[in-house]
Amino acid sequence: MLRINKIYFKSFFLYFLGFSLLGCEPKTTNPPPNVLMISIDDLNDWVGVLSEHPNAITPNIDRLAREGVLFRNVHCQAPICGPSRASLMSGLRPSTTGIYGQISDKDIRSAHPILTNIDFLPNYFNKQGYKTLGVGKIFHKHAPEGTFEVSGGREKGFGPSPPKNLNWDKKGTATDWGVYPSADSLMIDYKVAQWAKNELLLSHEKPFFLAVGFIRPHVPWHAPQKWFDLHPLKDIKLPSYEANDFDDLPEIAKQIAFKGMMPTTDWAIENNQWKKIIQAYLACISFVDHQVGEVLKALDDGPNNKNTIVVLWSDHGYEIGEKGSFGKHTVWSESTRVPMIFKIPGQPANQIVNTAVELLDVYPSLLELCNLPKNPLNEGKSLVPLIKGETEINRVAITTYGANNHSFVNETHRYIIYEDGSEELYDLRLDPEERNNLALDENTEDIKLSFKSKIPKINASWSPKSFLTINEYFKAKN
Numbered sequence: 001m002l003r004i005n006k007i008y009f010k011s012f013f014l015y016f017l018g019f020s021l022l023g024c025e026p027k028t029t030n031p032p033p034n035v036l037m038i039s040i041d042d043l044n045d046w047v048g049v050l051s052e053h054p055n056a057i058t059p060n061i062d063r064l065a066r067e068g069v070l071f072r073n074v075h076c077q078a079p080i081c082g083p084s085r086a087s088l089m090s091g092l093r094p095s096t097t098g099i100y101g102q103i104s105d106k107d108i109r110s111a112h113p114i115l116t117n118i119d120f121l122p123n124y125f126n127k128q129g130y131k132t133l134g135v136g137k138i139f140h141k142h143a144p145e146g147t148f149e150v151s152g153g154r155e156k157g158f159g160p161s162p163p164k165n166l167n168w169d170k171k172g173t174a175t176d177w178g179v180y181p182s183a184d185s186l187m188i189d190y191k192v193a194q195w196a197k198n199e200l201l202l203s204h205e206k207p208f209f210l211a212v213g214f215i216r217p218h219v220p221w222h223a224p225q226k227w228f229d230l231h232p233l234k235d236i237k238l239p240s241y242e243a244n245d246f247d248d249l250p251e252i253a254k255q256i257a258f259k260g261m262m263p264t265t266d267w268a269i270e271n272n273q274w275k276k277i278i279q280a281y282l283a284c285i286s287f288v289d290h291q292v293g294e295v296l297k298a299l300d301d302g303p304n305n306k307n308t309i310v311v312l313w314s315d316h317g318y319e320i321g322e323k324g325s326f327g328k329h330t331v332w333s334e335s336t337r338v339p340m341i342f343k344i345p346g347q348p349a350n351q352i353v354n355t356a357v358e359l360l361d362v363y364p365s366l367l368e369l370c371n372l373p374k375n376p377l378n379e380g381k382s383l384v385p386l387i388k389g390e391t392e393i394n395r396v397a398i399t400t401y402g403a404n405n406h407s408f409v410n411e412t413h414r415y416i417i418y419e420d421g422s423e424e425l426y427d428l429r430l431d432p433e434e435r436n437n438l439a440l441d442e443n444t445e446d447i448k449l450s451f452k453s454k455i456p457k458i459n460a461s462w463s464p465k466s467f468l469t470i471n472e473y474f475k476a477k478n
């Protein structure tokens with residue numbers, strides 16, 4: 001339900017947007033708003049305000065949500081880092097570019113002809129007179145050459161790493177869990193936050209677009225002791241898991257879900273590690289939440305606090321045992337659903353939007369919120385009407401994994417259609433955990449048809465620059 005005082009909201013909103021949304025003359029003397037975009041890596045819906053896990057502790061993200069607009073039904077375009085970020089930053093679907101798997105930053109522009117001269121989100125702001133700055137993981141690594149005017153770079157890897165893995169030592173994955181290192185200041189995300197804080201405490205000569213990319217809770221699930229202490233093992237609640245969940249799935253769904261390098265849920269149960277993995281994931285979330293808080297505090301304390309739009313998102317979700325293993329690469333809710341929050345100066349606090357929306361919508365929304373011209377290449381849809389309290393009933397979010405495998409969500413159902421035509425359908429009102437596949441039920445034809453009408457018109461073949469698996473990616477890189 002939208003909780004919004006429309007009159008109050010509208011007056012402030014128009015004040016900040018120079019009346020442009022109603023087509024009036026833009027006679028404002030306000031400077032264009034700055035943008036602070038915070039991205040988080042592999043954070044699923046286990047944040048306090050989304051109430052998906054009772055042990056999640058994220059006071060800073062929760063506060064941002066209370067001060068802004070919390071989108072509760074947001075889904076990534078691809079359930080892994082590289083293609084999700086390439087999509088959000090280019091404004092194009094994976095099915096348009098063929099970037100379905102991992103991709104090096106340097107290869108994005110040559111992955112498909114449409115990307116050769118594309119304006120990535122910061123490039124577009126730069127052409128409109130903005131100063132652009134970025135630090136940390138924004139694309140798969142940091143960013144393609146020329147994305148930011150000022151770059152804080154990204155420290156290599158996901159470390160610091162202990163001399164030997166603590167609990168899980170398999171080649172081809174960074175998965176591991178446990179307490180490491182001894183202090184926050186040794187963590188990459190701490191350094192990212194410090195760089196961003198310095199910039200936010202300065203006055204800039206032009207409006208700025210600042211992208212800040214954190215890497216936790218991406219594996220390895222290592223964080224200092226105090227973040228584990230916040231989540232005592234004895235209090236950890238297990239999510240649901242059904243060992244026979246895959247019995248009603250088509251073969252291709254099982255193939256896509258196979259993640260040989262990650263522990264399976266059965267392994268974690270047998271080896272008494274499930275709660276320890278959850279504790280470590282939650283510790284990493286609380287740690288990164290603290291770093292988000294540090295950045296937001298610098299914004300509050302600095303000269304830019306009155307005129308900066310904040311957007312926070314995660315690139316995709318993560319399964320923590322609910323679907324038989326620990327990982328991403330699937331098209332169910334645990335992998336597709338992400339937190340997303342907008343805070344816009346002058347708007348009333350505590351707005352909640354339940355309509356299904358996509359990470360692809362971030363690009364056109366920021367343009368509209370900053371009163372910039374539309375980018376006609378954007379395939380997402382501005383969220384501003386939803387922020388203004390309007391209702392949109394036909395909206396669906398689409399996650400794509402590999403050519404012609406699409407997963408759709410609206411407010412009541414999830415529908416999945418695979419490249420071989422096999423399907424899944426879940427009624428989220430009765431079955432939010434997506435256990436009971438209704439696709440073979442003959443009464444569901446109408447619902448399936450309505451989703452099928454939303455299948456993207458373009459379904460590009462795999463870009464030769466995009467890797468099918470993370471193992472292929474690392475093999476090619478080394």
Ligand SMILES: [Ca+2]
Nearest residue numbers: 041042081315
């Ligand atoms: Ca990720």
Ligand SMILES: [Ca+2]
Nearest residue numbers: 245248435436
């Ligand atoms: Ca099932």
